[in-house]
Amino acid sequence: MKQLRAYARMHRELFAISLKREPRITVGTMACLVFGAIAFAVTGLSMKYVVDSMVERDATAAIIAAFLAALSFTLDRSISGVYYILQRELIDKVGHIDLDPAIMRAAGTLPEVDHLEHTEFLDRMTALRNKAWAVIWSTLLVGEACSMALRLLLALAILGTTSPWLLLMLPCAAVQLILDRRGQAHEKQSELDLAEDKRIQDHLFELCLSASAGKEIRSTGAAPELLERYGAAADRARTTRLRGQFTGSLWRIAGWCVFAIGFTISIGLVIAQVQRGTATAGDVMLAATIGAMLREVVSRAVSSAAGATGTIRVLEPYLWLREYAEEHRETGERKPAPERLTDGIRLRNLHFTYRGTETPAVEGVSVDLPAGSVVAVVGEYGSGKTTLMKLLAGLHRPSAGAIEVDGTDLSEMDIESWRSSMSATFQDFGRYHTTFAEAIAIGDLRGGSAAALDAAVAAADADSLRSRLPDGDQTQLGTRFGGVEISEGQWQKVALARSCMRPAPLLFLLDEPTASLDAPSEQAVFDSYMARSKQIASATGSITVIVSHRFSTVAGADLILVMKHGRLIESGGHDALLSAGGTYAELYGIHAASYS
Amino acid sequence: MECAFFSVAADAARWFNLLENAFYPFPFPLSGLPLRRFHSLVRDRLMFLRLLRHAGPTVVTGLVAVGLVSAVLPALAAAATGWLLSSLSGDFTAPLVAVGGLLLVGQGCQIASGLIGLAATSRVDIAHRAEVAKVATGTATVDVIERQDTQDLLGTARADLGEWVEKTPGQGAVAALRIILQYFGLTASAVVVAAWSPWLVPVLIVPALAVRAHAIRLWKRRFQNFVDGMEHHRRYRYWGELPMNRSEAKEMRIFGLTEWAIGNHQLELHRHLDDEWTHNRTMVLAQWMQTAASLIPLAGVFCAVGYATAVQGSPVGVASAALSAGWGIFTAIANHGETINIEGSRASLKALAELRERLEPEKQDRSLGTIDSDGPPLVRFVGVEFGYDERTPIMKGLDLEIRPGETLAVVGFNGAGKSTLIKLLAGVYRPTGGGITADGVGTAEIERWNAKLAIVFQDFVKYHLTVAENISLGFPGPADPELIGKAIEDAGFGDVVARLDAGADTPLDRSRDRGTDFSGGQWQQLALARALYAIGRGAKILVLDEPTAHLDVRTEKALFDRLEGLTDGMTTILVSHRLSTVRRADRIVLLADGKVAESGTHAELTALGGDYAHMYRLQAERYKSGYDDRLEAGELR
Secondary structure, eight states: HHHHHHHHHHHHHHHHHHHHHHHHHHHHHHHHHHHHHHHHHHHHHHHHHHHHHHHHTTTHHHHHHHHHHHHHHHHHHHHHHHHHHHHHHHHIIIIIIIIHHHHHHHHHHOOOOOTTTSSSHHHHHHHHOOOHHHHHHHHHHHHHHHHHHHHHHHHHHHHHOOOOOGGGHHHHHHHHHHHHHHHHHHHHHHHHHHHHHHHHHHHHHHHHHOHHHHHHHHHHHHHHHHHHHHHHHHHHHHHHHHHHOOOHHHHHHHEEEEHHHHHHHHHHHHHHHHTSSSSOOOHHHHHHHHHHHHHHHHHHHHHHHHHHHHHHHHHHHHHHHHHHHHHHHSSSOOOOSSSSOSSEEEEEEEEEOTTTTOOOOEEEEEEETTTTTTEOOOOOOOSSSSHHHHTTTTSOOOOEEEEEEETEEGGGHHHHHHTTTTTEEOTTTTOOOHHHHHHHHHGGOOOOOHHHHHHHHHHHHHHHHHHOTTGGGOOOBBBGTOOOOOHHHHHHHHHHHTOOOSOOOSSEEESSSSTTTOHHHHHHHHHHHHHHHHHHHHHHEEEEEEESSSHHHHTTOSEEEETTTEEEEEOOOOOHHHHHHHHHHHHHHHHHHTTT | OOHHHHHHHHHHOOOOHHHHHTTTTTTTTOOOOOHHHHHHHHHHHHHHHHHHGGHHHHHHHHHHHHHHHHHHHHHHHHHHHHHHHHHHTTTOHHHHHHHHHHHHHHHHHHHHHHHHHHHHHHHHHEEEEEHHHHHHHHBOOHHHHHHHHHHHHHHHHOOOOTTOOOHHHHHHHHHHHHHHHHHHHHHHHHHHHHHHOTTTHHHHHHHHHHHHHHHHHHHHHHHHHHHTTHHHHHHHHHHHGGGGGGHHHHHHHTTOOHHHHHHHHHHHHHHHHHHHHHHHHHHHHHHHHHHHHHHHHHHHHHHHHHHHHHHHHHOOOHHHHHHHHHHHHHHHHHHHHHHHHHHHHHHHHHHHHHHHHHGGGOOOOOOBBBBOOOSSSOOOEEEHOOOOOOTTEEEEEEEEEEEETTTEEEETTSSSSSHHHHHHHHHHSSSEEEEEETEEEEEGGBTTTTGGGEEEEOOOOOOSSHHHHHTTTSSSSSSSSSHHHHHHHHTOOOOHHHHHHHHGBBBOOOTTOOOOOHHHHHHHHHHHHHHHHHHHHTOOEEEETTTTSSSOOHHHHHHHHHHHOOOEEEEEEEEOHHHHTTTTSEEEEETTTEEEEEEEHHHHHHHHHHHHHHHHHHHHHHHHHHHHHHHHHHHHO
């Protein structure tokens, strides 16, 4: 019931959006639905009068009635043709101009990223990808269902006035509708069951078509195996779907048996009236015509409903996302991020466990990151370094403990203002298939002067890359849209340059910033970042946090955090940690030895 | 049975298309030779019908049976109604049961038709997509796949139903069959009408065909518009998906990029659909012309039937049946829903055909030579020239010899062509000049050259499959569980796998049931295990492109120590910019300006004092200073 209300509210909203977006088309679509119903009623009545006037041998009446019948047949058809075109346009416009952005906004501005990392959420997000049109389509299907209800009412009125016996058809139609719903439930379940196979199928297909995976697929000769797995997953998904549809069909056919019996009996009763002289041959024609059309009305009502069931695959995630976005949106009074850091960032007994896992990724980390410092985080893989970075950026909410920025709990701070006063590059940096200049400039959408771009390119040691681009700054990156193919390291430089666009971030997160770079680049980048960090630090007390496996990067930091299995096991300056002779000293020893 | 069906279907298609074609030009100017048009139409429909072979004989038989019954049903219903009206004064049980029974059969057929249609559609679609994937992976090189026009074709061929104007080949194939069956319905209705008077038949059929042809023309234009805007379409879909990608999602939050992505999405959207929206006006107007073209003949026939019956007092039953069936002719023929399915799926079929044509010649050549040696071959790059595009050459006459069994390190600045060298060696790109040979035979001509290589690419593939599958995909043929286990151990992450819920059978994708995901370093080890597995299966040249970029020092050192024992008798090519890792190599080459600039052992190159020495010094400096610091700290204590 609660869900029904939610759907009703959503459809009302969507209708209002359509009306605002395209008033003429929306009204036109509605008009088609109403006039279609009227044409339907006229068809039945005119067929009755044709037969009656033929029986009574009234030539004029026969001609008029025959013309009306032809007219209503044709109009019913044309109206549905126009309706089809109009509703498509409406779906396109509302779906792409209003709903796509709304979904993008909801997905892209939720404070945390949990919704993109857990199966349960990810399924829903996948279902929504570029599927906004199905949302508005569902509203139009509701409109169609209403128009079918109108036709049913008209049929009721016409049949009832002709002979009360004919009303017997209507409860039978209702039984049919109920059984049909049962059938739909089976279909819906099967759609849920096949989601995982569908994902595997899509993933493998995607790989086969991609150029970057293509080179490995060719060199390993994996194509036949991949195709086989693709086929197997596709077949599993297909079988699951068909099984659900089959069960659904059985329910449906049972429903139609009930309707056909009602139809036959009620016409039989009318014929009995004809034989007694209380009804005419036209009434039988009317009953047969309306009855047969009623079959179509009911099955169209059902197919609208089935279409709506199909869209539940999208509607359910859509409503979920709206609700989820609503719940997770920040509410209440929020403190803005400070202009500058005076004390620094304090981690208090910080815990974080990924949803659906049991081992904490970060466990009981307490440490002070002093204002104006460069902090390095080291540790073997899986030790929680990246998670720590994500927590600092507010991309996850700590399961327990707190992060305090100059004494203000991050969870009480306006997260957008905090984010706009930081900058970051992550291990899995973004690859934007746009121009070189834009891919960097988006690092600071508010500022971004040409000079800032030059400086950022230089800081990321991307000058030589820039000079070699065929169309200069306007070169399209990535082959996806016909641009140039650039290497992993070059993508990383672009990401690094992007992170340098904001002039004075309070927090600068660098998660493995130079993993794909060559030695001179690494050196150049590291030098410029260090200089930059120190310079910004003196102005605003900003903190730079670097995750790196490279001890060359780490040694110069003011504070080094050594992580293991989510815990902070050592912290301090380079010298102090070396003399302590712990894990850090051991790791550093291995590294230094390789260069001695 | 299947073959027989298709030849019958082909014949039927030919005859019905002949009928359609004969009436096609009526109110419109005749363009081109009708015969040629006829031929292409037949060929076209046959192309769709042929797709049904993927659906299997049972499904196709079901589809035909159900379709035939549904097609003739309106005519039967009209006849039954007429029969009922003629029996009003006597015993009406039989006609009444017929009317009710036909109603039920009609509905049953509609449901069965949906179900069998789905079975056929999904089978054809799976086969079609498998074919697209096969063609896309079938070329020897990837450069043709990377090309924009190829990617466009792949985008069209994949028949992804993201957009509702797109239809799949399966839908097209089923529609082609249903259109043929529609003509059976048309014939049946015509017979019922003819029972009243045969001359009414052409009066109804001719305009119905004309309306159909007109509607189809408009729809074709619409689909052409859509296909023409494919580029913009792909772009706005890209922007639409961006906020849901894990990597970009983090940056979108930090940099506040959502509105920017939305802006791009809207821009591309309008570029794609504005034309289509304008065309909609034309289509709505055209609908009224079609209405007039249908109304005039239909009204004429209805009035004639009504008038004549009323005046002559002929049987009302036959007249009523004629009226219902007259309308049936229009519904049978002017229904262009199935044509939309055909038009909508045409683009993807055409794209697949074009892909075949374009990629077929690129297919792996028949092997012309083999190399006999059991051990690793001697590989030679002779004057190799290559560039991803003509303006920016990467290789400018590269000469390099890779001796059997040596460990060769390849270093160079970013963009010097280190990874390109690997891709050329793997044969996924072909040199534009010069050649690459193994034991004197061109590598492109060697049978299963790729089976000699075990490559860890920098951007290796992360299959959302199990750990074991991720490894066994490193070498063609059935998986060898023992070797997989060994590869996991050798790559040094046996303990990681042992800790997983289902061990090596754990899927590596968080979104899968009980799946997990690896960190960057763990994935890198897995990629290494994949290559080691290939070695186990007989590959002779191990190529490592930045294999330890995401590994921590301890793992990195352990790995190289272990590798030393595993690569005995192998040729190892190591691409790295972390110079500490290349020092142990037998030989180091420095790539610069598309050629080998320096070559020698670590000691020789350091002594040479060139670029290598400079790079090495830069990297070492910091460690050295750190090392000194430690000494001082020790002295203090």
